[in-house]
């Protein structure tokens with residue numbers, strides 16, 4: 001035993017001596033070159049090949065890194081002894097397991113075994129950057145057998161991206177993104193600030209005519225399931241909706257219902273915070289698939305009435321990548337123009353990514369440039385009208401707790417009140433928001449009493465309207481036309497830019513659109 005220890009000690013001594021000689025004789029650069037050469041030789045004869053997926057791709061976040069992290073946390077089996085980090089992202093409702101530094105997990109795909117390693121190293125010095133970079137450099141290294149390479153790539157990566165998107169949708173609450181003030185970016189190079197999106201509005205709670213609601217839901221479902229159709233017809237997989245109507249008629253509630261129905265995230269684009277068309281493009285490029293991009297009150301956001309003439313250029317300020325925007329020359333590159341916005345929804349740039357819905361809202365459709373309304377641009381025009389009787393029934397159910405239409409129709413004493421509501425609701429021209437307010441205030445007094453209060457409000461409003469327009473006090477429905485022409489004119493402007501189709505409140509724009517709808521039915 002003693003001889004064994006003596007031999008080991010002299011071996012270690014010899015090794016230390018040799019190392020000292022090597023360090024003294026060979027300079028550091030030479031040693032590094034030898035190490036690199038050895039590494040290359042080892043890799044050349046190794047039966048494996050390696051792929052790095054870094055967290056940052058240049059200055060921006062690498063989407064594949066996030067996808068791999070999510071995918072591995074839920075599907076791959078940790079190797080024995082691997083340490084998993086447990087976290088709950090800010091906006092998620094479930095926990096996520098992540099690989100700790102230098103740990104590995106194994107996975108199989110198409111019968112081939114692969115290994116992922118998570119490598120974390122401190123960042124060597126920030127250098128010059130417009131924004132702070134993460135303190136650590138993180139990457140996943142994928143190891144696969146050389147022979148499996150063609151079989152696995154790129155199918156395995158496609159599989160990971162699809163699986164990650166699916167996990168994200170199922171496990172995470174919806175996100176509502178807003179563009180950061182002045183186009184500032186966060187540490188990961190994203191110009192959008194996310195917050196949890198927990199809007200309770202759904203198509204069940206949305207008060208509008210059931211037939212129109214069903215048509216919108218069918219259109220959305222058609223769109224979400226239309227991957228094959230859009231690919232076959234060579235169309236970009238996107239759809240535009242224009243929601244218009246008076247304030248408080250449910251335009252924002254409709255957007256929330258759409259997001260909840262499809263499980264999409266919402267990007268609420270504040271146009272007044274965007275300084276140029278180029279910045280608008282960059283914002284678009286940083287949105288994800290399966291999302292709704294919303295511009296509320298589009299008529300108020302920027303001057304979009306004249307496509308040819310750009311509005312006066314604001315003072316140049318840093319764009320979202322920090323540089324002063326030089327795109328497009330005077331005016332065109334320095335401020336948002338209508339054509340910039342149209343390119344955003346329609347042009348080549350709108351096709352980066354897929355499965356995206358654009359929603360514009362306005363209270364004054366008549367103020368919009370016809371270029372925004374022309375066929376094919378916004379695929380569907382949806383008029384959000386004053387409360388109709390079918391919509392009112394939905395609000396009664398929502399706020400007073402009627403379980404079904406049958407219960408509402410079996411009211412006994414209050415049946416007359418319901419009939420009264422039906423009689424007066426159109427004449428009152430009341431918004432669903434105002435009906436909701438009355439019902440919220442009176443819901444504790446009991447269903448019948450709350451409905452009676454609502455009926456009083458409807459009658460008072462209808463009579464006020466008639467008095468205001470100088471009309472005689474007649475029963476609703478028998479109202480003589482002509483006296484309140486101004487109001488009628490205003491209503492017509494809101495109701496319909498075109499006659500006919502849009503009277504139904506939904507306008508599937510343009511002939512091409514009809515053909516498309518036809519074609520889609522055949523898919």
Ligand SMILES: Nc1ncnc2c1ncn2[C@@H]1O[C@H](COP(=O)(O)OP(=O)(O)OP(=O)(O)O)[C@@H](O)[C@H]1O
Pocket residue numbers: 205206207208245246247248249250251252253254363384431432433434436
């Ligand atoms: N159609 C509707 N169905 C159900 N609730 C509605 C509807 N319209 C309005 N409300 C209620 O009124 C409130 C305001 O509605 P919402 O913000 O959706 O209106 P809006 O049309 O977007 O108004 P604005 O034009 O002022 O933005 C909502 O919180 C909702 O409770």
Ligand SMILES: [Mg+2]
Pocket residue numbers: 251252253296361
């Ligand atoms: Mg709104």
